[in-house]
Amino acid sequence: MGAHQDTRIVVTGAGRGIGAALARRFAAEGARVVVNDLDADAAKSVAEEIGGAAVPGDAAGERGVAELIRQARTALDGPIDIYCANAGVPTGGGPEASEEDWAQAWDVNVMSHVRAARALLPEWLDRGKGRFVATVSAAGLLTMIGAAPYSVTKHGALAFAEWLSLTYRHRGVGVHAVCPQGVRTNMLDSTGAEGELVLTPTAIEPEQVADAVLAGIADERFLILPHPEVAEYYANRATNPDRWLGGMNKLQRRLDGGQA
Numbered sequence: 001m002g003a004h005q006d007t008r009i010v011v012t013g014a015g016r017g018i019g020a021a022l023a024r025r026f027a028a029e030g031a032r033v034v035v036n037d038l039d040a041d042a043a044k045s046v047a048e049e050i051g052g053a054a055v056p057g058d059a060a061g062e063r064g065v066a067e068l069i070r071q072a073r074t075a076l077d078g079p080i081d082i083y084c085a086n087a088g089v090p091t092g093g094g095p096e097a098s099e100e101d102w103a104q105a106w107d108v109n110v111m112s113h114v115r116a117a118r119a120l121l122p123e124w125l126d127r128g129k130g131r132f133v134a135t136v137s138a139a140g141l142l143t144m145i146g147a148a149p150y151s152v153t154k155h156g157a158l159a160f161a162e163w164l165s166l167t168y169r170h171r172g173v174g175v176h177a178v179c180p181q182g183v184r185t186n187m188l189d190s191t192g193a194e195g196e197l198v199l200t201p202t203a204i205e206p207e208q209v210a211d212a213v214l215a216g217i218a219d220e221r222f223l224i225l226p227h228p229e230v231a232e233y234y235a236n237r238a239t240n241p242d243r244w245l246g247g248m249n250k251l252q253r254r255l256d257g258g259q260a
């Protein structure tokens with residue numbers, strides 16, 4: 001018997017990367033997994049490989065989330081036990097990024113979680129049981145150089161996960177915020193010079209994130225840090241923000257080609 005035998009699980013953005021690794025790992029532990037992705041071929045191929053069900057489509061917009069959850073309940077023939085809100089977009093830039101880019105980052109990185117929780121909570125509170133796994137990012141605890149929309153929306157995703165956890169933990173709803181630094185996926189490849197400087201040197205495999213998530217669930221830990229050193233950076237940021245900002249600015253100056 002696996003640790004998640006017959007558990008009904010949905011993973012969004014699971015056609016590749018961290019989501020695919022989560023789907024594979026849960027399936028290896030005996031779970032029944034719904035594989036969602038905007039990329040239907042990718043979702044189908046992962047679902048086929050793990051004996052799961054593909055429910056392709058948008059996991060962010062209000063209609064997309066409602067449809068995903070409806071189809072997942074049918075495919076799983078029952079209620080969803082664990083929902084992994086994993087789909088995300090790595091929107092870069094600063095205030096000059098377009099309104100559309102900011103709105104998309106907000107929609108996919110934050111509102112997808114809010115909308116899923118809205119659809120799932122009534123059933124979870126009724127059953128006294130449910131689990132929400134949010135793939136956030138170390139950018140939600142710290143920041144990502146060169147990517148304001150990403151950093152701001154990941155902070156939002158973390159804040160929402162904290163709120164969910166403190167509001168419903170005594171009613172059987174478990175919440176986890178997964179906050180890795182660099183992970184070797186297509187997303188990391190898209191982060192350019194900033195990613196190469198701050199993420200690539202310590203990047204890990206998606207399978208290591210999946211291992212950390214399963215360990216975090218087993219321990220009932222809210223904050224899941226596949227890169228343990230992030231705890232120290234997070235503490236430094238909280239206790240001495242100016243020193244932390246100075247250190248981050250040093251990295252920015254190195255990217256700008258100036259003195260660091």
Ligand SMILES: NC(=O)c1ccc[n+]([C@@H]2O[C@H](COP(=O)([O-])OP(=O)(O)OC[C@H]3O[C@@H](n4cnc5c(N)ncnc54)[C@H](O)[C@@H]3O)[C@@H](O)[C@H]2O)c1
Nearest residue numbers: 013017018037038058059060087088137182183185186187
């Ligand atoms: N790769 C990293 O370094 C890293 C680090 C920290 C956090 N994360 C987070 O991990 C999550 C997964 O990222 P990844 O690195 O595996 O990226 P990835 O690009 O390999 O995979 C993301 C998948 O999400 C899908 N997707 C995007 N928007 C979607 C939507 N609206 N509905 C359904 N599917 C959608 C994409 O089609 C893609 O298949 C993201 O939330 C990301 O922010 C990644």
